[in-house]
Amino acid sequence: MRWGKDAKGRSPWTRGRVLASLAVLTSALSVFHTAVPNTVGNLGSLLEAFLPWLGLAVPGLLVLALLRRSATALVALLLPVAVWAHLYGGLLLPGAGAGGRGAPDLTAVQHNVSDENADPVGTAEALIDAGPDLIALEELTPSALPLYERSLAPAYPHHAVEGTVGLWSKYPLTDVRLLDIRPSGIGEGWNRGLRAAARTPWGEVAVHVAHLPSVRIRLTGLDSGYRDESAGLLGEAVAAEEPATVILLGDLNGTLDDRGLAPVTSQMKSSVRSFAFSWPAVFPVSRIDHVMTRSATVTDVRTLPATGSDHLPVVAGIRFAS
Secondary structure (H helix, E strand, C coil): CCCCCCCCCCCCCCCCHHHHHHHHHHHHHHHCHHHCCCCCCCHHHHHHHCHHHHHHHHHHHHHHHHHHCCHHHHHHCHHHHHHHHHHHHHHHCCCCCCCCCCCCCEEEEEEECCCCCCCHHHHHHHHHHCCCCEEEEECCCCCCHHHHHHHHCCCCCEEEEECCEEEEECCCEEEEEECCCCCCCCCCCCCCEEEEEEEECCEEEEEEEEECCCCEEECCEEECHHHHHHHHHHHHHHHCCCCCCEEEEEECCCCCCCHHHHHHHCCCECCCCCCCCCECCCCCCECCEEEEEECEEEEEEEECCCCCCCCCCEEEEEEECC
């Protein structure tokens, strides 16, 4: 079959309508993803976890459109290309996500170090080399914690640990306490939140370190009940903070687009000018590790090279209001 009429008498403009419809659907999902309901299998949150990857539908549809010799489908494909370029194209430009809002006042690193990390010392050294002012770690184990403490102590004399999360700081920490984000269905001893006040040159800053429950992709959809409940508790803790400035460092097991994190993301801001995918380390497809602020600006977000963890470290610059 050439680009003329096919055996059924259809021209390049009258065949391939299904492919054209799929192109339009891809565009609609990218723009109106919040309209996808979560009532069945949390499909909306599942889509939002991998939203930029909808762009992969374009090359597949392009091949099918060429095989189908459909001019209609080829023209329709311009729509998802334009939508993706508008939403994410700027993130591919050189320098995207790097300091576009001025030099940061403070730098923070967020890293889920993994409870199976075989090289805690090497991981700590890699984080120190990035020169941050704050370091938040999750999945600290009793055996690895002393190694992190000894390795980080010379550069970070102030630190606090609650359960499996910890915060290391160049600035004094006060009012350290457990941040209770434990969902009602999880038993005692599950401590994955920490709150501290950092005395910085820009004033006292409330720092939260959080590791929300994992989500699971099952045949029935996305299982995120515990994560969503924990996000609600974290959102309440942020809202209750008296200091105007809050920094949140954590593995939230969700992206900024995920509506399940709305109790947090509706109050906090982060940089969206970089993909900075942090998980899984072997082939990152999603940024689930975050540095977020209230009454401050995240100037840039990037990832560091892989450590012994299944997550990549995320480093972000923070600028305080003048």
